[in-house]
Amino acid sequence: MSSDGSRRGSDDVQGAGFGGLLRRHRRDAGLSQEGLAELAGLSVDAIAALERGRRRAPRAHTLRLLADALRLNSAERTQLTATARNDSESPQPVLRRPPAPPNELIGRTVELTAAKRLLGQRITRLLTLTGPGGIGKTRLTMAVASELSEDFPDGVCWVPLASLTDAEGVAPAVAASIGLHPLDTTRLAEEIAEQIGQRTLLLAFDNCSHVVSNVGQVCAALLESCPNLSILASSRELLRVPGENVYVVPPLSLPPDEDQAELSAAVRLFVDRASARGYDPTGQLEQVARVVRRLEGMPLAIELAAARTNVMTIEELAGELETSFGILAGGDRTASPRQQSMRGAIEWSHDLLTPAERDVFAQLSVFVGGWTLSAAAMVMSGEDAPGPVARAEALDLTGRLVDKSLIRVTRHGGVARYYMLAVIREFAADRLQATASVDEAVSRHAHFYIGLAEQAERELRGASQEEWLERLQSELDNLRAAMAWALQTRSVSEALRLSGALWLFCYLRGHYAEGSLWLERSLALSPSTEDATPALAKANLGAGMLAFLQCEYDVATTRLETALTQYKELKDTAGTALVLQRLGGVARERGDYRTAEDLHCQSYDLFENLGDQSGMSWAHNQLGFVAWLRGDLDVGARRCGRARDSFRKLGDGEGLAWSLISLGAIAQYKGELVDAEALLQESLALSQRLGYREGVAWSLNQLGIVERRRGLTERAVHLLDESLAEHRDLGDRWRSASVLEELAAVAQQRERSEYAAFLLGAADGVREVIQAPVPQVEKADYLATRRAVEESLDRQAFRAAWSAGRAAPLAAVADGYPVQHPAPDPDRSRYL
Structure with missing residues (x-):
């Protein structure tokens, strides 16, 4: 070869870089890539990557292996090494940076800190938000990626996938973001891995949901080949690759209460975005809190709602959202269609579902406030008792929807519950309405909860009472939906079964008015001429009991006497005994202690004939209650003590609470205040744990009396106020009147005679309406208070304050609102 030819060849080699020089030496040696790889102890892929320039800066050891295999002389070795060094010092491709945020990130401090810790400290190499x-998710991903720039010396690279229409475009998108533009795309994933190599780099994949399978494949391959690579991904669906760590992005925090609305991230976001639209809502935070609660802290929904403040008041906005989320549209023009409305955002996820997933997604919208796996299995399968196959299918499909972020999961007390955010449920319900199976799904839902209520009814008198009360409370919205279906479809049997099964729960958890409404409407569906049935008798019993608890004594008596007749027709001794016990309660509150005692004795005899220990214990407790109310404290103590011991053995929380209340009341009327306080504190703690509102109200009432007797009037006012508010909310006017009289006693002790007269008048007005006298055991205190008040005031002042109290609504008195009466300062706090 001529000297000119040799020079041209050298120039060509230098222009081609290390890869070209290596290729020339290999060819001069007469070797294929496979042959060189075998002689050097390297892989064929490594040789190909070096020759094509996909892999830069080979290590010194690799250079020696290549030079030895090619049998290069000293000058050729030096040239090969220098060329490799020149290539390694050439500029790296420019990475695509995370986009600059358009506005402030609000309320994501916890999430940002957690994500930064997981990735920055290399706790995980793949984090999916x-x-x-x-x-x-996107906004949080941008913030995390930006703040991690110092933790990754070789940079943070943003890989946007939202605009992809073809899943095969994932690898090219990654290549473009890292500055790689290969001519050959057949081995693109390998080329990307070669480009990244040993670099300490963070790849941030945004909007993976519609190409999630391909994203998962690319991520798995890169993580395996690139040991210093970390990946952050935002996706509505999990990637499901080895090593994936999932962070479920929660909604923004909601206001803890009305006085702390400004501390809520959801409220702050609404205020910020509304202010950006030219409207400052800081003076209406109570209404803003109402809006963000309805939107459950969903950032996009809050931003879309805030955008509507340019044409609506916040009150109008809140009212509109109570009925529909349809106004949540009109997002930024530059946003993708799925970010311009909540419907678009949900529809995007819905379109990615399989047909089976779409069907289940729609069916699950029948649930209100969440559901369990058992409930889902029945609605999906239509089986009364879904077997293992049906449950497994329900679990699989539910799990898929959880993974796709359309369903959320909570775990409490060893039970997983599933629910949809309200905006998602509305979309799913629209889909269900468009199908022919809507009626069937709603019917299945109702029948599941009828069965659940009947099962719970059997457990509410035993050791599992607390567990079943909590379970029914967690399903209350579903029970309401089932009740609405039964009433709307005029399904008489189902309405009676459900309302009858729930009355005890409604009593224990204080849903007196709602339970009464259900029972009365269910009974109204049933023809009056229909023969007695267990369901009818139970419904009349429940209606009578709940009317009694609200001091509607005439209604209660009518319903209970009807139930008594029906139970006798059915020859149901237990039902008969229970009704007699409830009729005894009506007589007791009306002050007819002899009749009450007679009815409770009859009830006891029937329960004894049945060998019903629970019924006998309740009869003992009721007889003890009558005894201490009429002032026979010793008899009351014996009976209630026996009931307490029995209730402890039976595990009946309600019964135990009541017997403790009675024993505590007896102790305080005997002047044994230390014992009284101990008993009442035990009943209060038990009632609070059970959520037994009547027990809470009574315990507070009696504890307030204990503190008044000790002269601790400030503490007494606090306890009695709480008790009054609770009794008022329950609708128990009989007990409310007694608490008002106790508050009057405290007011008089504080020398607030005019306000004491006002409270006594309020109590008298209540008693006149319900036709119930002051209980015998309370009369001494009542008369002492009234006498002291009358002696402290002239007749005109007393009558004026008394009359003002009689005219004041109980709600106003119980809530402590200012009321009109002759005192110079009508604010009740001045008197207490």
Whole structure:
């Protein structure tokens, strides 16, 4: 070869770089890539990557292996090494940076800190931020990626995938973001891995949901080949690759109460975005709190709602959202269609579902406030008792929807519950309405909860009472939906079964008015001429009991006497005994202690004939209650003590609470205040744990009397006020009147005679309406208070304050609102 030719060849080699020089030496040696790889102890892929320039800066050891295999002389070795060094010092491709945020990130301090810790400290190499559309995944991903720039010396690279229409475009998108533009795309994933190599780099994949399978494949391959690579991904669906760590992005925090609305991230976001639209809502935070609670802290929904403040008041906005989320549209023009409305955001996820997933998604919208796996299995399968196959299918499909962020999961007390955010449920319900199976799904839902209520009814008198009360409370919205279905479809049997099964729960958890309404409407569906049935008798019993608890004594008596007749027709001794016990309660509150005692004795005899220990214990307790109310404290103590011991053995929380209340009241009327306080504190703690509101109200009432007797009037006022508010909310006017009289006694002790007269008048007005006298055991204190008040005031002042109290609504008195009466300062706090 001529000297000119040799020079041209050298120039060509230098222009081609290390890869070209290596290729020339290999060819001069007469070797294929496979042959060189075998002689050097390297892989064929490594040789190909070096020759094509996909892999830069080979290590010194690799250079020696290549030079030895090619049998290069000293000058050729030096040239090869220098060329490799020149290539390694050439500029790296420019990475695509995370986009600059358009506005302030609000309320994500906890999430940002957690994500930064997981990635920055290399706790995980793959972190997926997941959640439903509109939860703020992209915005959080941008913030995390930006703040981690110092933790990754070789940079943070942003890989946007939202605009992809073809899943095969994932790898090219990654290549473009890292500055790689290969001519050959057949081995693109390998080329990307070669480009990244040993670099300490963070790849941030945004909007993976619609290409999630391909994203998962690319991520798995890169993580395996690139040991210093970390990946952050935002996706509505999990990637499901080895090593994935999932962070479920929660909604923004909601206001803890009305006085702390400004501390809520959801409120702050609404205020910020509304202010950006030219409207400052800081003076209406109570209404803002109402809006963000309805939107459950969903950032996109809050931003879309805030945008509507340019044409609506916040009150109008809140009212509109109570009925529909349809106004949540009109987002930024530059946003993708799925970010311009909540419907678009949810529809995007819905379109990615399989047909089976779409069907289940729609069916699950029949649930209100969440559901369990058992409930889902029945609604999906239509089986009364879904077997293992049906449950497994329900679990699989539910799990898929959880992974796609359309369903959320909570875990409490060893039970997993599933629910949809309200905006998602509305979309799913619209889909269900468009199908022919809507009536069937709603019917299945109702029948599941009828069965659940009947099962719970059997457990509410035993050791599992607390567990079943909590279970029914967690399902209250579903029970209401089932009740609405039964009434709307005029399904007489189902309405009676459900309302009859729930009355005891309604009593224990204080849903007196709602339970009464259900029972009365269910009974109204039943023809009056229909023969007695267990369901009818139970419904009349429940209606009578709940009317009695609200001091509607005439209604209660009518319903209970009807139930008594029906139970006797049915020859149901237990039902008969229970009704007699409830009729005894009516007589007791009306002050007819002899009749009450007679009815409770009859009830006891029937329960004894049945060998019903629970019924006998309740009869003992009721007889003890009558005894201490009429002032026979010793008899009351014996009976209630026996009941307490029995209730402890039976595990009946309600019964135990009541017997403790009675024993505590007896002790305080005997002047044994230390014992009284201990008993009442025990009943209060038990009632609070059970959520037994009547027990809470009574315990507070009696504890207030204990503190008054000790002269601790400030503490007494606090306890009695709480008791009054609770009794008023329950609708128990009989007990409310007694608490008002106790508050009057405290007011008089504080020398607030005019206000004491006002309270006594309020109590008298209540008693006149319900036709119930002051209980015998309370009369001494009542008369002492009234006498002291009358002696402290002239007749005119007393009558004026008394009359003002009689005219004041109980709600106003119980809530402590200012009321009109002759005192110079009508604010009750001045008197207490």
